[in-house]
Amino acid sequence: MKKDFKSLKETCFRSNRMLPESGLVLHTFGNASVVDRERNVFAIKPSGIAYEKLKPEDIVIVNFESEVVEGNLNPSSDTRTHACLYKAWKEIDGIVHTHSTYAVAWAQAQKDIPVLGTTHADHMAIDIPCTGIMSDEMIGGDYEHETGIQIVECLRKKRLAYQEIEMILVAGHGPFTWGTTADKAVYNSIMLEELARMAYLTLQINPEVPRLKESLIRKHYHRKHGEKAYYGQK
Amino acid sequence: MKKDFKSLKETCFRSNRMLPESGLVLHTFGNASVVDRERNVFAIKPSGIAYEKLKPEDIVIVNFESEVVEGNLNPSSDTRTHACLYKAWKEIDGIVHTHSTYAVAWAQAQKDIPVLGTTHADHMAIDIPCTGIMSDEMIGGDYEHETGIQIVECLRKKRLAYQEIEMILVAGHGPFTWGTTADKAVYNSIMLEELARMAYLTLQINPEVPRLKESLIRKHYHRKHGEKAYYGQK
Amino acid sequence: MKKDFKSLKETCFRSNRMLPESGLVLHTFGNASVVDRERNVFAIKPSGIAYEKLKPEDIVIVNFESEVVEGNLNPSSDTRTHACLYKAWKEIDGIVHTHSTYAVAWAQAQKDIPVLGTTHADHMAIDIPCTGIMSDEMIGGDYEHETGIQIVECLRKKRLAYQEIEMILVAGHGPFTWGTTADKAVYNSIMLEELARMAYLTLQINPEVPRLKESLIRKHYHRKHGEKAYYGQK
Amino acid sequence: MKKDFKSLKETCFRSNRMLPESGLVLHTFGNASVVDRERNVFAIKPSGIAYEKLKPEDIVIVNFESEVVEGNLNPSSDTRTHACLYKAWKEIDGIVHTHSTYAVAWAQAQKDIPVLGTTHADHMAIDIPCTGIMSDEMIGGDYEHETGIQIVECLRKKRLAYQEIEMILVAGHGPFTWGTTADKAVYNSIMLEELARMAYLTLQINPEVPRLKESLIRKHYHRKHGEKAYYGQK
Numbered sequence: 001m002k003k004d005f006k007s008l009k010e011t012c013f014r015s016n017r018m019l020p021e022s023g024l025v026l027h028t029f030g031n032a033s034v035v036d037r038e039r040n041v042f043a044i045k046p047s048g049i050a051y052e053k054l055k056p057e058d059i060v061i062v063n064f065e066s067e068v069v070e071g072n073l074n075p076s077s078d079t080r081t082h083a084c085l086y087k088a089w090k091e092i093d094g095i096v097h098t099h100s101t102y103a104v105a106w107a108q109a110q111k112d113i114p115v116l117g118t119t120h121a122d123h124m125a126i127d128i129p130c131t132g133i134m135s136d137e138m139i140g141g142d143y144e145h146e147t148g149i150q151i152v153e154c155l156r157k158k159r160l161a162y163q164e165i166e167m168i169l170v171a172g173h174g175p176f177t178w179g180t181t182a183d184k185a186v187y188n189s190i191m192l193e194e195l196a197r198m199a200y201l202t203l204q205i206n207p208e209v210p211r212l213k214e215s216l217i218r219k220h221y222h223r224k225h226g227e228k229a230y231y232g233q234k
Numbered sequence: 235m236k237k238d239f240k241s242l243k244e245t246c247f248r249s250n251r252m253l254p255e256s257g258l259v260l261h262t263f264g265n266a267s268v269v270d271r272e273r274n275v276f277a278i279k280p281s282g283i284a285y286e287k288l289k290p291e292d293i294v295i296v297n298f299e300s301e302v303v304e305g306n307l308n309p310s311s312d313t314r315t316h317a318c319l320y321k322a323w324k325e326i327d328g329i330v331h332t333h334s335t336y337a338v339a340w341a342q343a344q345k346d347i348p349v350l351g352t353t354h355a356d357h358m359a360i361d362i363p364c365t366g367i368m369s370d371e372m373i374g375g376d377y378e379h380e381t382g383i384q385i386v387e388c389l390r391k392k393r394l395a396y397q398e399i400e401m402i403l404v405a406g407h408g409p410f411t412w413g414t415t416a417d418k419a420v421y422n423s424i425m426l427e428e429l430a431r432m433a434y435l436t437l438q439i440n441p442e443v444p445r446l447k448e449s450l451i452r453k454h455y456h457r458k459h460g461e462k463a464y465y466g467q468k
Numbered sequence: 469m470k471k472d473f474k475s476l477k478e479t480c481f482r483s484n485r486m487l488p489e490s491g492l493v494l495h496t497f498g499n500a501s502v503v504d505r506e507r508n509v510f511a512i513k514p515s516g517i518a519y520e521k522l523k524p525e526d527i528v529i530v531n532f533e534s535e536v537v538e539g540n541l542n543p544s545s546d547t548r549t550h551a552c553l554y555k556a557w558k559e560i561d562g563i564v565h566t567h568s569t570y571a572v573a574w575a576q577a578q579k580d581i582p583v584l585g586t587t588h589a590d591h592m593a594i595d596i597p598c599t600g601i602m603s604d605e606m607i608g609g610d611y612e613h614e615t616g617i618q619i620v621e622c623l624r625k626k627r628l629a630y631q632e633i634e635m636i637l638v639a640g641h642g643p644f645t646w647g648t649t650a651d652k653a654v655y656n657s658i659m660l661e662e663l664a665r666m667a668y669l670t671l672q673i674n675p676e677v678p679r680l681k682e683s684l685i686r687k688h689y690h691r692k693h694g695e696k697a698y699y700g701q702k
Numbered sequence: 703m704k705k706d707f708k709s710l711k712e713t714c715f716r717s718n719r720m721l722p723e724s725g726l727v728l729h730t731f732g733n734a735s736v737v738d739r740e741r742n743v744f745a746i747k748p749s750g751i752a753y754e755k756l757k758p759e760d761i762v763i764v765n766f767e768s769e770v771v772e773g774n775l776n777p778s779s780d781t782r783t784h785a786c787l788y789k790a791w792k793e794i795d796g797i798v799h800t801h802s803t804y805a806v807a808w809a810q811a812q813k814d815i816p817v818l819g820t821t822h823a824d825h826m827a828i829d830i831p832c833t834g835i836m837s838d839e840m841i842g843g844d845y846e847h848e849t850g851i852q853i854v855e856c857l858r859k860k861r862l863a864y865q866e867i868e869m870i871l872v873a874g875h876g877p878f879t880w881g882t883t884a885d886k887a888v889y890n891s892i893m894l895e896e897l898a899r900m901a902y903l904t905l906q907i908n909p910e911v912p913r914l915k916e917s918l919i920r921k922h923y924h925r926k927h928g929e930k931a932y933y934g935q936k
Contacts, residue, residue: 048934077933105903108819117342118407119333136917173820201339215370231311232282351576352641435573446640449604465545466516585810586875587801669807680874683838699779700750
């Protein structure tokens with residue numbers, strides 16, 4: 001009894017289309033996916049298709065083993081990274097990968113993006129982590145799956161909760177972001193790019209500037225995300 | 235006897251909409267307000283609402299104690315900062331807060347923007363001040379009100395007149411600008427962002443360049459703002 | 469016997485409108501003028517008028533003493549600088565002044581823009597000169613006229629022909645460009661901004677890079693401008 | 703017996719129009735060409751014509767000796783460089799030359815662009831080479847032909863295959879790209895500009911960052927280009 005994936009594909013299509021509209025991707029680079037937790041499948045961009053030619057029906061449905069469930073095209077070559085994260089983290093419903101310029105520059109520089117101001121602290125109370133460079137064993141193995149493992153392990157080692165950070169830089173590669181919805185994952189990619197750009201400029205102006213002090217970080221993070229948050233509408 | 239705030243809301247709406255059109259804000263960041271000095275209320279953007287979805291009727295009217303006078307939505311979380319400035323400075327009618335990229339970079343770098351050229355001197359004869367980082371007491375207290383206090387005190391200590399400088403960087407946070415009208419406050423935010431960008435590039439090209447000499451600063455400032463100003467139309 | 473300045477005003481209007489369209493000016497900054505050599509007058513932007521509100525009939529006609537010949541608005545506050553250049557240099561018919569970002573950064577950095585590549589050499593075989601900072605006497609005198617004198621003297625001292633360089637940076641202020649037509653002056657402002665940006669990036673990547681070697685500079689300049697030029701159409 | 707070059711001209715026209723649409727060229731700068739291998743001719747942009755005024759019938763057809771076969775305008779002054787490359791490299795069908803900002807900055811800085819991340823490695827497993835500065839003999843000789851010779855020799859000395867690198871920086875000048883089609887050559891120019899920008903930012907953030915490790919470069923290059931490539935659709 002085949003179920004209808006039309007709505008899932010359309011959500012995924014819209015999220016993917018937001019990437020070039022936000023200036024985050026060039027050519028066929030990047031991909032967004034959306035999960036259906038009830039059916040244990042996710043929708044993802046097909047591999048190597050230009051965004052301007054993408055149609056909702058081109059979106060590929062795959063299961064958590066990265067096998068195609070529905071669709072005529074090959075799914076993104078990063079599909080196994082997405083699958084790995086959906087399996088490891090039960091509370092996320094969307095993932096985005098881009099090669100946006102400033103986030104990639106920090107990933108290539110192999111550096112965490114430090115909290116330097118409240119724009120960052122409004123979203124996270126911690127530095128945006130950058131993984132280490134992948135080992136030759138992982139590169140030579142199931143590479144895209146290992147990229148997912150690397151992301152999960154990086155957060156675990158740094159004792160960071162994926163519900164709180166929602167973004168990471170894979171060293172020498174680029175950013176992955178996620179969220180409780182695909183829209184939130186796209187939002188996070190846009191925000192990461194701007195935080196990466198602000199941090200870059202800040203350190204060019206004053207290389208000696210310290211990380212923002214903890215009390216100010218906590219204040220901004222909690223006014224948006226704490227139990228007593230008072231930012232936004234109820 | 236309830237009065238009509240329609241015109242005040244529309245002015246405030248238009249000022250807020252100018253922020254994304256000028257490239258100064260991302261997502262829901264930033265806010266513009268407009269005061270009605272006769273009724274001692276001001277109109278301000280609701281908290282956490284995206285600019286492209288904002289409607290004139292969403293604008294919130296609050297009094298100088300930051301209590302909602304009219305409106306169904308929560309006002310901006312920065313409302314008490316605006317209230318503090320309107321109470322302290324009788325000659326301003328509009329305030330704008332953004333997280334524009336270059337101004338934030340200088341605020342995060344915790345540095346004043348020096349007068350390096352006539353583009354700056356056409357607007358102000360002084361460096362654009364950056365406050366210190368807020369004390370833990372202020373952060374732990376009525377934070378947004380204290381931000382206003384911090385701004386007022388910074389100008390007072392540096393013996394700067396708010397009628398002449400019309401912009402400030404809050405350290406680790408970002409810019410606030412104001413003016414005799416909301417339009418002027420928006421203009422000042424746009425100008426600040428460009429001055430921040432020019433000063434950044436100048437110091438990258440020549441880190442040793444001195445502040446512009448005082449006679450040239452005075453000449454440019456006074457041809458636009460002095461008693462014998464001859465810039466513009468009468 | 470009053471003559472018709474309609475055509476001169478329209479040419480001047482079009483040149484001024486090209487400045488915001490090319491991203492060279494913010495707000496009311498900058499101005500373009502066009503000369504009528506037969507009548508010894510030039511058309512120039514009115515002072516402090518926003519480009520988007522500018523109409524052809526707003527353009528002001530002034531003579532070489534900077535006196536208004538026709539028009540209801542005050543001419544640009546930089547009018548006497550334009551007049552000075554038109555009087556000194558008989559072979560130019562258009563002048564443009566902007567506060568474009570990268571050109572201003574070099575002017576504020578008080579540095580000549582060196583010839584680092586063929587994009588520059590295609591236009592000029594020499595560095596783009598930056599004047600010294602104006603003396604207090606000149607600032608305190610007829611400032612805008614003195615700015616023109618400063619430009620003319622800077623070229624004279626460096627033994628540069630205004631027919632060959634067509635652009636200059638006024639230290640601590642910004643760029644002026646000129647040309648045999650107003651269109652050429654606008655073209656030069658666009659080109660200067662791009663050369664300023666390229667030189668900035670080049671020196672960020674490699675601060676030690678030498679000036680382009682003379683034989684290559686000469687080759688590119690002469691293939692476009694020499695007697696045996698073979699670039700373009702006849 | 704005159705043959706019809708209509709289709710060749712239209713392909714060349716479209717490729718040239720993509721350059722300003724992609725933000726790679728200013729004014730009349732840059733040029734794209736497309737070869738017809740059966741007839742040993744290629745279509746190229748006319749010299750010094752603005753892109754917005756360019757029409758398909760303006761495109762010039764030349765043979766491999768750079769002689770005009772059809773067309774009323776002078777071909778690009780870089781025609782002999784294109785001819786040299788088409789003769790030397792039998793497997794390319796399109797060539798693009800631009801003065802795009804970041805690629806020119808690296809060319810002017812006279813530095814290879816190192817492989818710093820997977821965005822680069824997805825396209826090439828090697829640094830993007832920058833030639834040396836041309837000798838006075840070559841500059842004084844048949845300059846545009848010698849530019850072609852310089853490009854071919856640079857790849858030969860570095861033992862690089864033109865089928866694998868598809869782009870080069872000519873020192874002090876700017877980028878040339880090529881490909882098996884004109885579209886691919888344009889794609890390569892866009893990609894080169896983004897790689898140049900990413901590498902610039904990376905080294906500003908961390909001047910000490912090493913080249914990406916070889917195993918990771920190889921992995922990304924081969925998943926898109928190797929015999930077992932699995933990126934894209936079949």
